[in-house]
Amino acid sequence: MIFGGSHRFISGWRVWLLLVALLVTFPHAAPAQLFGERPPPVPPAPVPEPPAGPAISLAPSSGPASMPNLPAPLTQVPAAAVPLTAPLPSVAAPAQGVLSLAARYGKDLPVINSGLTWRVYSDRPDETGAFKLVREDHGATPNIMLPPGSYVVYVSLGLVSAVRPVTLKPDTERESFVLPAGGLRIEGRVGTSMIPPNQISFSIYKGSQFEGTERAPLVPNATAGDVLILPEGTYYIVSNYGDANSVVRSDIRVQASKLTDVTISHRAAVITLKLVSDKGGEALANTAWSVLTPGGDVIKESIGAFPRVILAEGEYRVIAKNEGKVFERGFEVVNGVDGEVEVVAR
Numbered sequence: 001m002i003f004g005g006s007h008r009f010i011s012g013w014r015v016w017l018l019l020v021a022l023l024v025t026f027p028h029a030a031p032a033q034l035f036g037e038r039p040p041p042v043p044p045a046p047v048p049e050p051p052a053g054p055a056i057s058l059a060p061s062s063g064p065a066s067m068p069n070l071p072a073p074l075t076q077v078p079a080a081a082v083p084l085t086a087p088l089p090s091v092a093a094p095a096q097g098v099l100s101l102a103a104r105y106g107k108d109l110p111v112i113n114s115g116l117t118w119r120v121y122s123d124r125p126d127e128t129g130a131f132k133l134v135r136e137d138h139g140a141t142p143n144i145m146l147p148p149g150s151y152v153v154y155v156s157l158g159l160v161s162a163v164r165p166v167t168l169k170p171d172t173e174r175e176s177f178v179l180p181a182g183g184l185r186i187e188g189r190v191g192t193s194m195i196p197p198n199q200i201s202f203s204i205y206k207g208s209q210f211e212g213t214e215r216a217p218l219v220p221n222a223t224a225g226d227v228l229i230l231p232e233g234t235y236y237i238v239s240n241y242g243d244a245n246s247v248v249r250s251d252i253r254v255q256a257s258k259l260t261d262v263t264i265s266h267r268a269a270v271i272t273l274k275l276v277s278d279k280g281g282e283a284l285a286n287t288a289w290s291v292l293t294p295g296g297d298v299i300k301e302s303i304g305a306f307p308r309v310i311l312a313e314g315e316y317r318v319i320a321k322n323e324g325k326v327f328e329r330g331f332e333v334v335n336g337v338d339g340e341v342e343v344v345a346r
Contacts, residue, residue, distance in 0.1 A: 003109065007148065011098070015196070015267040017251065025150075025307050026147040028132075029319045030155065030160060032120060032304070032344075036209060040194060043167055048154075048236070049225075067122075067329070077212040078089065087222035087316050089159055091149070094183075095148060095170035096145045096146065096147060096148075096170065096283070097145070097146055097147070097148050097168040097169055097170050097171060097172070097173060098143050098144070098145055098171070098172040098173070099120065099143070099144040099145075099146055099153070099166065099168055099173050099175065100141070100142075100143050100172055100173065100174045100175070101118055101137075101141065101142050101143075101144065101153065101155070101175055101176075101177070102140075102141045102174075102175075102176045102177070103116055103155055103162075103176065103177040103178070103179050104155070104176065104177070104178055104179070104338065105178075105179065105181060105182075105256045106178060106257065107178060107181060109256060110257060111140070111141070112140065112179060112181075112337050113123070113140045114140060115128045115157050115158070115229070116137065116138065116139070116157055117136070117139060117155065117156045117157075118134060118137040118138070118139070118142055118144075118153070118154070118155050119135070119136050119153075119154045119155075120131055120133075120134045120136075120144060120146070120151050120152070120153055121134060121151065121152040121154065122134055122152070122155075123149075123150040123151055123152050123165060125330060131152065131213060134146065134151065135256060137254070138146050138193060139179045146168055148168050149167075149168060150165065150166070150171050151165070151166050151167075151168060152164070152165050152166075152169075153165075153175060153177075154297045155177050157179050157181045157229055158228065158229020158230065159181075159218070159219075159228070159229060159230050159231065160178060160179045160181035160229060160230070160231045161179075162177045162178070162238050164177065169223060169321065171173070180182075180208050180231060180232040180256040181229050181230065181231060181232065181256060181257075182229070182230060182231075182232055182255050182256050182257065182258050182259070182260060183226070183227045183228065183229055183230075183254075183256040183258070184195055184204075184227070184228045184229075184230055184235075184252070184254055184259075184260050184262065185225065185226065185227050185259060185260070185261050185262070186202050186224060186225075186237060186239075186262045186263075186264065186307065187225060187261075187262070187263050187264070188200040188239060188241060188263070188264050188265075188266060189225050189263055189264070189265045190241065190265070190267070190268055190269070190335070190336055191268045191335060191336025191337070192336070193211065195224070195241055195266065197223055197224040197225055198221075199240050199241065199310070200239065200240065200242075200265075200266075201221050201222070201223070201224075201239075201240050202219075202222040202223075202224070202237050202238070202239050202240075203217040203219065203220050203221065203222070203237070203238045203240075204217060204218050204219040204228070204230075204235050204236075204237055205217050205218060205235060205236050205237075205238070206208070206218050206233070206234075206235060207234060207235070207236065208234055208251050209236040209251055210251075214286075216311055218230070227259065230254050231254070232254055232256040233253070233254060233255060234251065234252075234253050234254075234278045235251070235252055235253075236249060236250060236251045236252070237250045237251075237262065238262065239264040239266070241266040241268055241310055242268070242270075242309070242310025242311075243300075243310075244291070244299050244300045244309055244310055244311055244312075245299050245311060246266050246267075246268035246310050246311065246312045247312075248264050248265070248266055250262065250264055262323055266310060266312070267312060267335040267336075268310055268333070268335065268336075269307075269311065269313065269334060269336060269337050269339070270308055270310050270340050271308070271309050271310075271311055271331075271333060271335050271338070271339060271340070271341055272307070272308050272340045272341070273289055273291075273306070273307050273308075273309065273318060273320070273340075273341050273343070274306060274341070274342045274343070275287045275303070275305075275320040275322055275327065275339060275342075275343045275345055276342055276343070276344055276345065277284065277344070277345050278344065279344055280342075283306055284305065284322050284324065285304075285305045285322075286305075287303065287304065287305060287320050287321065288301075288302075288303050288319065288320070288321040289302045289303065289304075289307050289319070289320055289321075290318070290319045290340050291309060291311065291316055291318050292316065292317045292318075292319070293314075293315075293316075293317075294315050294317065296314070298317065299311065310326055311333045312333065313330070313333045313335040314333055315319055315328070315330065315331075315332050316331055316332070316333065317331075318330075318341060318343060320343045320345075325345065326342050326345065327344070329341070329343050336346035
């Protein structure tokens with residue numbers, strides 16, 4: 001019995017050795033060849049099918065090994081070509097009108113090509129009583145787009161201006177204004193020399209100096225050399241050289257589209273005053289001065305060691321006061337001849 005059992009054990013061991021030898025000798029043998037015709041076990045769930053796509057061939061070729069046929073690369077769409085949001089539905093813009101503006105110096109005179117200020121106002125005041133400014137432009141011939149309606153158009157060139165109501169429709173409305181403006185430029189002269197702009201000033205009045213009516217100046221303090229734009233017409237100029245008595249009045253006429261140059265001549269001179277202990281000596285400080293006409297009218301008063309005064313030509317008397325003492329002398333001013341007047345303290 002013991003022998004028989006050993007024989008069965010040895011026989012079973014030999015069978016397993018045979019199976020291992022077959023697996024080593026025939027590694028690619030089908031499982032059916034080893035385990036009979038019984039099929040392999042079925043998985044517990046169906047295996048999903050691979051996604052559809054371009055087929056890739058991995059079959060060996062008769063020639064050298066080749067790379068598989070990959071699908072062509074995709075072309076990337078530029079980011080700018082992809083709309084971020086859906087386009088809004090188109091809405092028809094409200095009808096607009098065009099206000100075409102221009103200005104001339106006169107009916108048969110040239111178009112004004114610079115210096116204009118255009119303002120378009122609502123034709124009705126708001127709750128505060130002010131007319132609302134709708135548009136402003138500084139072009140020579142602007143084209144202003146506005147909703148149809150009624151407006152007030154204002155245009156100015158220097159001191160010349162015009163206002164007109166307009167009604168705008170959904171087309172082009174052309175408006176031409178007439179601004180009869182001219183230029184005025186003033187300079188001062190004494191003798192053969194031009195007066196520096198900081199020593200002379202001009203006040204401009206409407207009309208003639210001989211009309212005899214009091215009026216406020218149209219331009220109270222014009223600077224020498226500047227161009228003023230004025231309405232066409234007659235004016236008179238009051239020119240002050242210095243701040244004493246060198247004053248000249250002149251009537252002039254301004255013409256539309258023309259520049260009028262005016263040179264006003266003063267007959268005057270610049271006089272420096274000195275109070276000295278001896279002739280040709282040093283000036284005494286803290287001296288009070290009064291310049292008078294021969295009739296005793298005071299022309300100019302000042303305090304200092306070297307006061308300068310611009311005086312019209314003629315005869316004068318000067319009084320100097322220093323440390324409670326009074327000194328005086330007479331002198332004459334010659335047109336265009338500047339000089340010094342010494343008063344000796346004796």
